Structure formats: C-alpha cells, structure tokens
Amino acid sequence: MALEHAILVSLQEKPGSGYELARRFERSIGYFWTASHQQIYRVLKRMESDGWVDVRDVQQYGRPDKKEYSVAEPGRDALCAWLHEPTEPESVRHDLAVKIRGAAYGDPAALISEVERHRQTHTDRLTHYLAGEARDFGEHPAADGPLDAERELQHVVLRGGVAYERMMIAWLDDVLATLAGFNTGH
Amino acid sequence: MALEHAILVSLQEKPGSGYELARRFERSIGYFWTASHQQIYRVLKRMESDGWVDVRDVQQYGRPDKKEYSVAEPGRDALCAWLHEPTEPESVRHDLAVKIRGAAYGDPAALISEVERHRQTHTDRLTHYLAGEARDFGEHPAADGPLDAERELQHVVLRGGVAYERMMIAWLDDVLATLAGFNTGH
C-alpha cells in the first residue's frame, strides 16, 4: 500500500512520466522499493483520479509524446500524513536463506555457484553505490544540487544500501566457507 | 512461488500440522520468509493434491485433532530440483527508506520516534537470535540434535540474521544522528 508514497517521493524529487518513473525504479528508488512499469501506470491512474497528482501533456520531437506527472496539494498532504503514521510490516522474502537451509536435504555443493552468483551481484551493487556516492555526495558543498535536507536524507539512505551490500558480501563469504567445509569433509 | 519450498524445508526438518507450520513461520523460518496461516493451509491443500506431501490424521486428547503433514517422494524431488535452478528476484520493500527520503518534504523530526521504534525491534530480534544461537549452537557437539549438515546450515543462516540486525542497528543510529543534525540546525 506504499507504492503510491514511493511515487510521491520520487515525483517530489523531480516530476516525470510513468516511463521515467519506471526507469528510476530500476535504479535509485528501486534499490529499496521495486515496481514494474505496469504497476506504476496503474497506480498513477488511480493517483490522478484521486487528485494526488497533476498531469501535463508534453510534446516531444524525435520520440513519442509523454504525460508528465507532478505532485498536487492533496498528494503532499497524503505524503505528510503517511510520514506520521507508524510502519510495521517490513516483510522479508529471502529465497537464498530458504535454499541454504534446504540444501541439507539435497546437494549442498550445488549451491556454491548460486551463492557465488549472488555474491557477484552484491559486489556489483556495492561498486555502483560507491560510485554514485562519490559522484553525488563528494566534498563539494551542495553546489546546484538539491536542498540540504533532501540531500542528506538521500545520502543516509544510500549509506544504508552500502552497509547492506557489505554485510551481504561478508555473510555470503561465511556461507561459502561453510559449504566448502562439506566438500573437504571438515 | 517459493512458499511451497519453504514449507517443504520446514517439513523436512520436522513433520507437522498447518497450525504448527504457522507457528514456525512466526519464528525461525519466519525471520526470512513470512506467511499467514490462511496462506499455509491453502498451499498445503495444493501440495497435497500434487502429491508433494502425505497427510496423517492425528487424534489428540485435551485439544482438537490435527492433520500431520510430511514430505513425500515427489516433494523431495521438487525441492531438489528447485535447489538447482537459479534464484534471482530478492524483491525489496523498505518502507522506512522511502519514508526517510520523503521526510525532506514533511517534518524530519516526526520520523525520530519511528526510527527509534524500529531500532528497538531490531535490538529485540538481535537479542532473540543470540539467545537462540547460544541455546542451539553452543559448544556441545551436536548431542541428540539434527545432523551435522542440517545443523551447520541452520547456523550459517542464523549468523546471517545476526549480521543483518547488527547492520540495521548501526545504520539506524546513523539515521538518528542525521535527523538530529536538522534539529540543532547543524
């Protein structure tokens, strides 16, 4: 029930079309909230009919026209209200953890390549995050970037991503060492 | 599409009823894969009609009778096959991260109690994990517990949970320090 709010935040940071939002959900926002373009278009329709966002037709040359969405007053109110109500769920779905526990009843060695693949994904993301951090949050003092609060809050969320990836890489190394123990007949 | 597999893993570790599975999904397995009892009963029905699990009526005294499920041959095969196919999604849904980025357009101070509440939840979970680790994976050598592989794999997953909670607590402290910076007008 919070995709609306993720979209509101993204549109506050910068107005854009459904397509552009979908691209943002493949990076930045997408690192802690995933959404497909179908979902985004559907929710944007609802938000528009609820008056949360305004739409503006934008003609483009060299590419199809688009609809640019921006946050309307009721949308800002809804976002503000959401910030004040508690968030509980944080539902978790770690396929890999289930697989690791399940490996005891199959072939533990078969998991090694899978775990290594996940490790690679996480090192790639970490590299990507660190590059983004150096680019957007280097020592230069804000310059023409976003406001201080916006900027610092984006930065602390990014640091969370960095911490998460580092933790995962260290844990996957632990998992690999454990799996290796079975091969060498520990 | 992996609740079936999570149930298979849990039933491999120990056969049980839908109700008992629901309890397990409130702890242990539930720490990395959530499921409600309605979902579990529905999926168990399907797994039974697919021949993945066997059912046995168990009469109980002092409490209602139950159906005890255990993994059948096709279920073991399905679990083994799943272990060999790659897992990609790992879809993420971090309300709190969205809220933190959104706080720039509302009242950042309003988030402090929310973040502190989350921090408390994570310290509680960490304490709980560490207690479980000391209980189930203390220095005593396996004793009458599960097999070595099963035991070690359960342990490495638990260590993952511990690492995750520690990372979250450290990050939430970072978030709180950042939010405090706005109050003191850094």
Added chain:
DNA sequence: CGTTGCTATGCAACGAGGTGCATAGGAGGA
C-alpha cells in the same frame, strides 16, 4: 453456567503484484 483463551482448520472477498501481450512513433543499421 458463561466467558475467555488456546488449539486447529477453513472460506470468501479483495487488492497488490507479476506475466504476457498490444500499440505506436521514431532512430539506426543490414
């Protein structure tokens, strides 16, 4: 006896989310 609470199973309805497909304009290459 009625109430509360735990064990145990289940249905109905709804909304969220994913898969697959359709459409359409334009760019660039074979």
Added chain:
DNA sequence: TCCTCCTATGCACCTCGTTGCATAGCAACG
C-alpha cells in the same frame, strides 16, 4: 525496405497475500 531497438502507454489475466470472518474442541476461571 525490413529488422531491431528504444521510448512511451496501456489492457487482460492470473496468482499471491491480506483481511475478516466462521467453526469447533477443550481448558481454566469466576
């Protein structure tokens, strides 16, 4: 010219998951 790819929007269908409710046995308490 056809093919492929990128931008851009959208529908239809189906599954997953949540919410709310219903049933029923038994225990403990007042």
